[in-house]
Amino acid sequence: MPLFNRSKKRGDSSDNGQDQDGGRKKEKGSWRKPANTAFKQQRLKAWQPILTPKTVLPTLFIIGIIFAPIGGLLVWGSSLVSEMTFDYTTCWNQSSSTSLTNLTFTSMPYTYNLRSSDSGKTITPPTFAYYYNDLAPEDQKHSCYIDFTVVSDLAAPVFQYYKLTNFYQNNRRYVQSLDTSQLQGSYVSPSTLSSSNCNTLGVTADGKAIYPCGLIANSVFNDTFSGFASSDNFYYNFSQSGIAWPGEAKKYSATSGYTNNLDEVVPPPNWVLRYPSYPNASSIPNLQEDEHFQNWMRTAGLPTFTKLYGRNDTATLPAGKYQVLVYMNYPVQGYKGTKSLVISTVSWIGGKNPFLGWAYVAASCVFVFLALAGTIRHLLKPRRLGDMTLLSWNR
Secondary structure: OOOOOOOOOOOOOOOOOOOOOOOOOOOOOHHHOOOOOOOOOOOOOOOOOOOOHHHHHHHHHHHHHHHHHHHHHHHHHHHOOOEEEEEOHHHHHOOOOOEOOEOOOEEOOEEEEOOHHHOOOOOOOOEEEEEEOOOOOHHHOEEEEEEEEEOOOEOOOEEEEEEEEOOOOOOHHHHHOOOHHHHOOOOOOHHHHHOOOOHHHOEOOOOOEEOOOOHHHHOOOOOEEOOEEEOOOOEEOOEOOOOOOOOHHHHOOOOOOOOOOHHHEEOOHHHOOOOOOOOOHHHOOOOOOOHHHHHHHOOOOOOOEEEEEEEEOOOOEOOEEEEEEEEOOOOOHHHOOEEEEEEEOOEOOEOOOOHHHHHHHHHHHHHHHHHHHHHHHHHHOOOOOOOHHHOHHHO
């Protein structure tokens, strides 16, 4: 009889579940199994401390004892700094004085955070006066004269800041509103700017490019401060050089990419007082040397911030009465903000900021309190380590 091979049923395997090459049966999911090594199987040696009262309580005491002098040292370093803040926001709202020789002074908001050695000295409240001069240049028509007192000599360096509140430079669209190629001296066509991050303030209605473009450049702080003049004809001057971070100038070019295309470029709208137009190449600002502009372009992370305006690294500011002239051009009341002049010294810790020191002191107190509470609890009601009867399922 002819022999016939029996046909396989569908789904049967000729090797009965074994591999054709090795004869071993594949284990389901074996390709996902990590290699049998100490690293992949998490068998590496590790330090697993056993937290007992004898180890935890001394650790808390030690951390608290270390934090306390660190905090005290930081608080002491901050107490060596004198800082004076004069809020001249409402100076614009005062009635204009009749003449410079007959200024009408009124009280103003202020804050004196003096160093600890001057804390007991009498402070004469500062005053300000508003004067409008119709014959002055456009950016010098509105003047605010601030009279203030320095209660003791301030050793160099002395810094001059401006302070703004309720100004959100950290807004995402605001932070991105610039063109780095344009700031570095490259020619950027108006059509390119209209579709870039500067689209809101990149091109004018008649198709001209704005240089520098963007919301940050357009809103640059444009109030100006003079030095300090005393009644005995002493003048304390501030330098405008060295107020920006090192390396900031590398972000900007000394020349503009529009030098040969002056008919295609205009200043930002809010720069009209200082730069009505760009009639020639020399009228275009040199952003590489404008450190006030560089400070402003480094946006702040909080709505209340200060930016350095001037510094004096050589001369001591003697105690006495002084007057500073502020040309007011920057509006802040529209968004319910304030603007202030800040005068400050520094110590080895930097500016006036006692928060870090008191944070260390507070942390030290918390650690010591926890250590004392744990020690009392351990002495009054000790617990035997490894007591299995205390497990929840054994109660």
